[in-house]
Amino acid sequence: MQKKEQHKNRKTLFASSLNFLTSTGNASKTMSFQPFLNSNNKNPNFTSPPLKTWLNSKTTESFNPMVLAMHLHSLSDPNSKTLIPNFDLTLLLSDEILLKIISKLPNSQHKSNSLVCKRWLNLQGRLIRSLKIFDLNFVLSGRLIHRFPNLTHVDLVPSTFVVSPQNGVVLLTHSVVSMRVDTLWCFGEVEKNLLPVQAIDKGLKEVAKGCPNLRKLEVTGGSEEGLITIGEECVTLMELEIQKCNDDILRGVAACKNLQVVKLIGCVDGFYESVVSDIGLTILAQGCKRLVKLELVGCEGSFDGIKAIGTCCLMLEELVFVDHRMDDGWLAGVSYCENLKTLRFVSCKVIDGNPGLEEHLGFCIALERLHFQKCQLRDKNAMGAAFSVCRAARDVVLQDCWGLDDSIFSLAVVCRRVKLFDLEGCSLLTTEGLESVIESWKELECLRVVSCKNIKDSDISSALATLFTTLKELKWRPDTKHLLPSSLAEVNMGKKGGKFFK
Template sequence: MHLNHNNHHASLSTTPSPPSSPDPTTRLTYLSLDPPAPDPTSLLSDHLLSLIFSKLPISQYFSNSLVCRRWLYLHGRLVQSLKLFDWSFLDSGRVFHRLPNLSDVNIVHACIRVPRNSSILVTRKYFSVHLDSKLSENRFIDEGNLLPTRAIDKGLKLLAESYPNLRRLVAIGASEDGLSSVAKECQILQELELHSCGDLSLRGISGCMNLQIVKLIGCVDGFYSSVVSDIGLTILAQGCRRLVRLELCGCEGSYDGIKAIGQCCQMLEELTLCDHRMDGGWLAALSFCGNLKTLRLQSCKSSIDSSPGPDEYLGSCPTLEGLHLQRCQLRDKQAVGALFSVCRDVKEIVLQDCWGLGNEVFGLASICRRVKLLSLEGCSLLTVEGLESVILSWKELQRLRVVSCNKIMDSEVTPALSTLFSVLKELKWSPDSRSLLSSSLAGTGLRKKGGRFFKSYKG
């Protein structure tokens, strides 16, 4: 079992032991028959001692809890976050006596029955698991490696009844019954992350009226293959209308599902799609997200939208401020053009390690006239010519970051581009390790010296 409080971890698997070869003075101390010295902390009330403990570094929680039973008892009441690795700790009820004030619980690792001492560790985007040598043909985790759904639902019911003030929950393989228990008992639950949960199980969280952050992880290659489709997205949208952030990983869906989210969840500000399996035409539904501020697309291995349709039907997101693309396939010019069209009012564009982003594809971003920040990293096909053709048309550009874009050369920077650089509020320029410009700008006043530095370059 690992304890986590404010993003720190403490392990309860070790116990202190006396020195293996104590010196004579130490040995006399062990053999002394004198009564133990009085404990000065016994004069302090539990409330006051707990207040003192709460001011100590989190790293000292484990060692302090081993001093005596009282300290163990008091430290258990300070812990608010738990990542569970041993299901029996929950199933036996010990967790409720040991840690009565939890508000953040993650049970995913405890639900996966794999050897903890294996030397094989597989890490995916969302978690790491130890595996034995008996792997199945196509998957790292078989259905038999997960606890039965009935056992998981029972554990969720126990958690919900014991922690009505639960604010964050991470679970896997739960059904509608288990999630319904959580929705009924945990009225202030604000953040929920569900792994390997299908459409129908999402009916269980329709009663979570105060949910603000939801992460749904459907299909993960090699681990599990549950299906979250338009049905599940519609159920989620109709039941959880206060969503502010939604992340869909390995989920299916289409125009209808995203439209339902936009129409019902009018407070939605941040939408993330990772390794999505959306049907063609889903981009047009983004226009229904009337308060969307940030759109993130991650690990889109195929086209972002296989059939976006004509521009006149796409609409736009007028409130959108940030567009972030990471490890996405951008070779489909029609799909990329549709994306930039929907996001034409965006103020920040971040492109990181995207494939196929050449000059012609990047030129489609010229439709975004209000960009103030552009960040490019790992865009190996883009050249200075392609960069210049777009950013010179952005009259509001204030910040530019170009990192690890190997075809962008210092020697190709034109006077027009150097003039733009000299008036930027922020410039990070290190397209490759040979860039002279990045080293020359170190420690200089960019606004004052940038233009003069670039005069030696010719287009």
């Protein structure tokens, strides 16, 4: 009884909907469908009109295509007991409309959407813009372009290494790079497990052929030939990261005329032993004159290479050195970057072994930010030269740097336009050394001091306390040990194994 009642309700609902849709026509058109809506018709001589009659009838002009499709299905199915068909109504929507609908759904539903049917799988692939590739065969077979035709960001780095699924994989992480490796690899043999250059070049050519709107590319290895193809086909490419980069590859990079952001990873201990020298930097500078940001990781070079970058790349605003291998005297070349706004040093063991005389250094007149992070700052001559070149800086950041004592930090007085100073994890600097410098910065507005154990509240002078009251922003937490007991009070960790926290 319950099923009969549900069946009757569905017929009634559908009949009401159909009469509403046909209400714009005359009475004869509306009444012509009543035999189909009356399930109690017992006339044995009654037969449904043929399909051709339906298609030629003028009555179809006043119907929604969806209603017509439901009639066609019911007429073609002799076993159909109701006019509510088992029909995929999304087939009546064009790809453009369905794409707009799917694009409004949250990202968490993307995977389930792609499992509905092949059409939805293809449509979902057209919405993907960024993809990380783990198997280069997926690119070489053409499946990448078929599944994801609208990619703008492709990361090929994981796919350029030989990894055996039978042996499992682990994640090998360095301060500069991170990758999946085979469990049978030995540390220091990463470079030996790279795919052949020819295979990587073929992958680059496939990407160039299928992704004309590519804007960002990350790749390991390859050759000049593969990068030239990318430069010729992907004219919109703006960001490029190359691991295991050398001077020869940079000849191909120079073909990408519209690059704005470039990251070059040369020599990395235990990973790569590639060399980027003045030759490669000069080639890059002459080919990519629209650079806005350049990051050099484990790169060699000297004054000539940095000068070429500054002379040719007039739009350069950010220059980053990570664990560099630059020759002595290179720092003087930075002054040729006339529009440079940010200079960053990360994990550098030496800033400049012999910077030369101060009058030959020059300085960056447009510089706004100077950052040192996890660097060795023990060389007084190098730090004096760095502060001199960056004397116009308004933001100075020193994070987790070794060797920064009072005598070296005192050289920062030459930076008289500092408005923001961020100091963190520098244990040798004292309260007196900090005060002697920041009180000379008359434009200082923001001060942050965190985790510097030799800067103590008890050593704050009245002059420094007065300076604090004039600041717009102050974060003063030089000794974080006092935060430990309060954080452990709720979990009672301080009582268990207390000797380790003394």
